[in-house]
Amino acid sequence: MEQNKNALMKHFSMVLRKRAIGEERTIKDFGADLTKYFSRKELIEIISKKFNGTIPKEYNLIEMENENLLQVIGDEMFIISYVTEKWSLETQPKTHSIAPKKEEEKPVKK
Numbered sequence: 001m002e003q004n005k006n007a008l009m010k011h012f013s014m015v016l017r018k019r020a021i022g023e024e025r026t027i028k029d030f031g032a033d034l035t036k037y038f039s040r041k042e043l044i045e046i047i048s049k050k051f052n053g054t055i056p057k058e059y060n061l062i063e064m065e066n067e068n069l070l071q072v073i074g075d076e077m078f079i080i081s082y083v084t085e086k087w088s089l090e091t092q093p094k095t096h097s098i099a100p101k102k103e104e105e106k107p108v109k110k
Contacts, residue, residue, distance in 0.1 A: 004037055008083060015076050025076065034079065035066045043069040046082045050074075 011033065018025065038046075044061055048054070050073060055061060059072055073079060 005087070008037055012076075012080050012083070015080065034070060034076075038066075038079075040066060040069070042082075043073070046078055047072050049082060050078050 015025065043066060044055075047059070047061070047069065061069065061072075064072070
């Protein structure tokens with residue numbers, strides 16, 4: 001996993017660097033590179049996020065290959081957004097709910 005993370009960071013830094021100089025890439029430029037890092041489920045999650053939790057009816061995702069799913073995503077920025085959100089959740093400290101202590105019962109004096 002860590003090796004994939006480092007490879008994706010390098011890839012994303014190249015994408016952002018090219019965007020900074022005004023060079024945009026097409027799906028054909030990044031399709032083959034990214035399919036090896038994402039499962040089909042993850043690609044569908046990215047598409048769902050792109051369309052605010054829904055998937056338009058014109059896309060029959062069941063019949064699409066992963067490369068076609070990338071075409072639906074259309075822009076590497078959606079992928080970068082998805083991955084960085086996942087990474088940020090990994091770095092957040094795990095919070096454990098701590099039950100409040102019960103007050104100790106004091107002996108009743110008679």
